[in-house]
Amino acid sequence: MKKHNFRRALIATIAAISITAVFSVKPVHADTVNTDPQVQATNYQMKIHLNTRKNKLTEKVTIDVANNSQNTLHQLLVRNIAAGVLKYDNQHRSKKNKNLKTTVTSITDENNKKLNFKEADQQSSIYVNLPQDLKPGEKTKVTINVITDVPYRADRFGYQPVMGGKVYNLSFCFPYLSDYRNNHWLFHPYSDEGENRNSAVTNYHVSFYAPKSYTVAASGDHTTNKAGKTTIEAKQMRDLAIVCSNRFKVSHAQADGIKINNFYFASKNGAKYNQLAKQCAVDSFHLFNKQFGKYPYKQLDMTEAVFEPSAGGMEYPGLIMISDEGFLGKKPKYYELIQDVSHEIAHQWFFGTLGTDEYTEPWLDEGMAEYFEDFDYNNHDSKSIRMVRNELLKTSNKKVRKALKKTSIKTNIKLSKETLDKVAKYSMKKRHYINYAMNEFPKNSGGEGIVDYEMAPIFYNALRYYMGEKKFYAAMKDYCQTYQFKQPTGRDFLNMIKKYDDSAKVQKVIDNFIDPQYLR
Numbered sequence: 001m002k003k004h005n006f007r008r009a010l011i012a013t014i015a016a017i018s019i020t021a022v023f024s025v026k027p028v029h030a031d032t033v034n035t036d037p038q039v040q041a042t043n044y045q046m047k048i049h050l051n052t053r054k055n056k057l058t059e060k061v062t063i064d065v066a067n068n069s070q071n072t073l074h075q076l077l078v079r080n081i082a083a084g085v086l087k088y089d090n091q092h093r094s095k096k097n098k099n100l101k102t103t104v105t106s107i108t109d110e111n112n113k114k115l116n117f118k119e120a121d122q123q124s125s126i127y128v129n130l131p132q133d134l135k136p137g138e139k140t141k142v143t144i145n146v147i148t149d150v151p152y153r154a155d156r157f158g159y160q161p162v163m164g165g166k167v168y169n170l171s172f173c174f175p176y177l178s179d180y181r182n183n184h185w186l187f188h189p190y191s192d193e194g195e196n197r198n199s200a201v202t203n204y205h206v207s208f209y210a211p212k213s214y215t216v217a218a219s220g221d222h223t224t225n226k227a228g229k230t231t232i233e234a235k236q237m238r239d240l241a242i243v244c245s246n247r248f249k250v251s252h253a254q255a256d257g258i259k260i261n262n263f264y265f266a267s268k269n270g271a272k273y274n275q276l277a278k279q280c281a282v283d284s285f286h287l288f289n290k291q292f293g294k295y296p297y298k299q300l301d302m303t304e305a306v307f308e309p310s311a312g313g314m315e316y317p318g319l320i321m322i323s324d325e326g327f328l329g330k331k332p333k334y335y336e337l338i339q340d341v342s343h344e345i346a347h348q349w350f351f352g353t354l355g356t357d358e359y360t361e362p363w364l365d366e367g368m369a370e371y372f373e374d375f376d377y378n379n380h381d382s383k384s385i386r387m388v389r390n391e392l393l394k395t396s397n398k399k400v401r402k403a404l405k406k407t408s409i410k411t412n413i414k415l416s417k418e419t420l421d422k423v424a425k426y427s428m429k430k431r432h433y434i435n436y437a438m439n440e441f442p443k444n445s446g447g448e449g450i451v452d453y454e455m456a457p458i459f460y461n462a463l464r465y466y467m468g469e470k471k472f473y474a475a476m477k478d479y480c481q482t483y484q485f486k487q488p489t490g491r492d493f494l495n496m497i498k499k500y501d502d503s504a505k506v507q508k509v510i511d512n513f514i515d516p517q518y519l520r
């Protein structure tokens with residue numbers, strides 16, 4: 001996710017360094033996990049109907065399950081995370097939402113025989129009793145039928161009115177098999193603030209039905225026929241999102257052979273939004289493909305989103321939701337738009353291809369996406385950076401224009417490399433740990449907003465400075481390629497850094513930011 005309220009100027013960033021943490025949380029020890037889960041969902045066959053009159057999803061999800069563990073399983077754990085989202089919405093967004101619910105209507109085996117199941121964790125966990133034991137090495141199929149309300153919410157799961165039509169963001173609403181490793185089901189509660197995903201890559205085969213006036217964007221490759229049926233093939237992806245609107249226009253661009261499909265609204269500023277969002281995607285792919293190894297999918301869909309002001313975007317493999325950033329109204333935010341796009345494209349690696357656990361180690365996915373957007377994309381001369389600069393020179397007040405004229409395009413519109421080097425040195429003056437899970441942030445740490453969006457980028461900046469750029473980027477590329485489509489941990493990342501630089505000064509950077517008690 002890209003958050004806005006935490007965006008700060010450099011001074012505030014440096015001030016954040018001095019925040020002292022109170023370590024009142026008991027340490028958690030976990031084994032290193034860097035392999036595929038022991039019980040795996042190898043395929044999902046999904047039939048999803050969207051009723052735009054009732055704002056309801058009817059889903060039939062068949063999961064192919066392979067037991068690669070040494071244990072005999074009597075039960076499977078299917079997660080219906082929509083229950084967590086709707087519980088939050090019922091509590092916090094009830095005005096426009098009346099008694100939202102998600103109901104599992106039936107679960108069947110491969111012979112269409114009904115299976116017993118028990119719901120737990122406020123309906124978000126569904127323990128399915130298998131008709132017979134699933135022994136090590138065996139495979140099975142289960143089918144879950146579920147009906148889920150779509151909330152009225154400007155968020156990643158919800159619908160909103162737009163330009164006399166509607167837009168549906170559909171994610172965090174599809175049932176999935178829980179991760180299973182170290183001989184137990186490993187799952188996290190829904191987090192409205194951040195993310196809770198920890199799934200392995202799988203293959204989605206989806207038929208999605210919406211009224212034929214709707215244009216559909218989705219993870220993976222997809223086509224929509226005249227009757228409104230969209231066929232989606234999303235291979236080697238660890239999550240799926242579908243977005244549709246009866247007001248979308250679609251525009252395309254290419255970067256290094258990757259097709260970029262931008263789904264946007266034809267508002268007064270729509271053409272400018274489209275042009276800038278596409279250019280930023282092209283520039284981000286050019287930069288990140290070179291740094292991390294090429295994005296492995298054929299295309300990326302970007303969808304203009306009506307989001308609450310605190311959110312700038314949301315990442316899924318092959319699809320990113322990007323806030324309209326005022327372009328639907330009178331005050332387009334040019335700079336924010338390129339920050340959202342470059343951040344979510346960085347997530348195509350840091351969460352997309354590298355499936356680090358978003359809940360237990362947000363410093364990896366959020367921290368890296370923020371670092372490579374804010375300290376890296378921003379520091380490269382590109383067409384999109386220049387487009388924003390020109391717009392700001394035309395539209396900003398005198399003070400901002402004067403400041404902009406002072407900086408050269410070749411550095412950036414925000415921080416110069418010289419300043420970043422200063423930040424790196426300054427950040428070593430005090431210890432400030434970043435490797436906390438979503439439920440472990442010490443009091444006064446500022447939570448995810450400070451720790452993962454502000455402090456974690458400062459850690460990566462310190463690594464860059466003390467390793468030198470050559471070693472730092474070589475380590476990043478090796479990390480991305482070694483763990484592509486896998487689920488690395490913080491320990492795996494640090495081992496990769498040490499492979500390229502095991503000097504005392506780099507160890508000091510690690511000691512400064514990483515609390516060994518919390519390292520996974």
Ligand SMILES: [Zn+2]
Pocket residue numbers: 001002003343347365366369370
């Ligand atoms: Zn993010």
